[in-house]
Amino acid sequence: MKVLVVGSGAREHALAWKALQSPLTDAVFSAPDNAATAAIAVNCPVQATDAEQLARLCQEREVDLAILGPDAAIAAGAADAIEARGCLVFGPTTAAGRIESSKVFAKELMARAGVPTPPFHAFTDRERAKDFVRGEGRAFVVKADGLAKGKGSIVPSSQEETLEAIDTLMLARSVGAAADRILLEERIEGREVSLLALVDGSRSHPLPPVCDYKRALEGDRGPNTGGMGAYSPPGFFTQADAERACRQVIDPVVAALGEAGAPYRGCLYAGLMLSDGGVQVLEFNARFGDPEAQVLLPRLDGDLIPALEAAAAGDLGRAALDWRSQASVGVVLASRGYPGPMVKTGRLINGLFALEPQVYAFHAGTSASPAGYETSGGRVLTIVALGETVAGARERAYRNLERVSFEGMTYRADIAEREVAAQVVG
Numbered sequence: 001m002k003v004l005v006v007g008s009g010a011r012e013h014a015l016a017w018k019a020l021q022s023p024l025t026d027a028v029f030s031a032p033d034n035a036a037t038a039a040i041a042v043n044c045p046v047q048a049t050d051a052e053q054l055a056r057l058c059q060e061r062e063v064d065l066a067i068l069g070p071d072a073a074i075a076a077g078a079a080d081a082i083e084a085r086g087c088l089v090f091g092p093t094t095a096a097g098r099i100e101s102s103k104v105f106a107k108e109l110m111a112r113a114g115v116p117t118p119p120f121h122a123f124t125d126r127e128r129a130k131d132f133v134r135g136e137g138r139a140f141v142v143k144a145d146g147l148a149k150g151k152g153s154i155v156p157s158s159q160e161e162t163l164e165a166i167d168t169l170m171l172a173r174s175v176g177a178a179a180d181r182i183l184l185e186e187r188i189e190g191r192e193v194s195l196l197a198l199v200d201g202s203r204s205h206p207l208p209p210v211c212d213y214k215r216a217l218e219g220d221r222g223p224n225t226g227g228m229g230a231y232s233p234p235g236f237f238t239q240a241d242a243e244r245a246c247r248q249v250i251d252p253v254v255a256a257l258g259e260a261g262a263p264y265r266g267c268l269y270a271g272l273m274l275s276d277g278g279v280q281v282l283e284f285n286a287r288f289g290d291p292e293a294q295v296l297l298p299r300l301d302g303d304l305i306p307a308l309e310a311a312a313a314g315d316l317g318r319a320a321l322d323w324r325s326q327a328s329v330g331v332v333l334a335s336r337g338y339p340g341p342m343v344k345t346g347r348l349i350n351g352l353f354a355l356e357p358q359v360y361a362f363h364a365g366t367s368a369s370p371a372g373y374e375t376s377g378g379r380v381l382t383i384v385a386l387g388e389t390v391a392g393a394r395e396r397a398y399r400n401l402e403r404v405s406f407e408g409m410t411y412r413a414d415i416a417e418r419e420v421a422a423q424v425v426g
């Protein structure tokens with residue numbers, strides 16, 4: 001079987017790495033280039049948003065299964081174009097992917113499907129949004145309606161900060177047109193967990209729960225990022241909880257999308273808040289999470305490809321996934337200044353070949369040079385380690401990432417720390 005992985009980040013490196021382990025896989029193509037997949041797959045210089053060229057690539061290379069990584073590929077219609085050429089696609093069409101590409105669409109869908117989610121108000125006019133906040137006299141979560149690479153959601157703690165957040169998105173246009181419409185969402189408290197499920201158009205199969213860390217700085221401070229680390233499994237949300245939540249929040253929206261003529265096939269990711277009032281959905285993503293995928297895939301004992309093929313073919317009933325009991329912790333190594341625009345690149349990365357067994361370096365912002373890999377972006381690598389416990393995996397991840405270095409390297413030192421502390425107390 002020939003597999004195409006669309007996207008060039010650490011998530012897609014992990015998907016290509018896992019796809020290659022399948023006895024069914026003859027070849028993996030990666031589009032566009034990722035410096036690390038150059039060593040394990042055939043890199044193809046086609047952008048993830050160029051739906052027609054991706055479709056042509058699938059036809060020319062006789063690809064059997066295309067796996068879509070980034071939201072931008074989905075929004076650009078990659079699944080629609082590839083499917084039209086008769087190739088199986090793991091990833092939703094643009095219409096089904098609106099569950100991520102428009103937060104207002106997702107909220108309306110959840111309302112129709114009876115899925116619990118915090119109340120919201122949508123605005124296209126900045127002054128009206130600010131008047132509303134002043135009238136309420138309190139803080140709201142401010143979210144861009146469109147795709148914003150994880151940077152479109154601001155969680156202010158006061159009315160004043162909420163007004164500033166509206167200006168950041170709508171006046172300074174920090175995420176561009178994605179914030180032409182914004183949502184003001186009620187703040188709810190609780191613990192966040194990522195629930196990812198394989199979906200075949202009507203059925204779903206939950207993956208083990210994961211916790212990710214979206215804020216740039218330790219203690220969950222600083223701006224939101226594309227993700228700074230993750231671990232699995234969390235002690236406070238079991239696989240049985242994931243099964244229940246899947247029936248409560250994933251299945252109803254999958255059914256509603258099917259009824260709307262936009263059946264969903266691919267990975268559906270619900271960002272959950274476990275609040276006093278029960279499970280609430282903060283957002284849906286139409287893809288594998290990043291860095292959730294990097295943390296989950298090393299835990300998968302066996303073959304990923306049959307399950308993705310089954311979901312893409314609308315026949316998830318025959319899919320089975322076995323998971324190792326081992327825990328997994330992933331820490332993102334970033335360039336100083338991330339998530340701002342002014343990161344320095346071209347810095348030589350040392351120590352990548354000094355990692356222990358069961359430790360993986362998934363590449364996001366790297367490029368190959370005669371001297372070795374160099375940095376080429378804000379998020380550079382995800383270092384993932386397996387261990388018998390979360391504490392063991394965490395210790396191994398941090399011990400190994402200290403062997404890696406590049407000028408300006410930063411990372412959060414508290415990934416999975418709360419989980420380990422809770423287990424010690426418990």
Ligand code: GLY
Pocket residue numbers: 150212226227285288289290291292
């Ligand atoms: N980990 C957050 C995301 O993938 O959007």
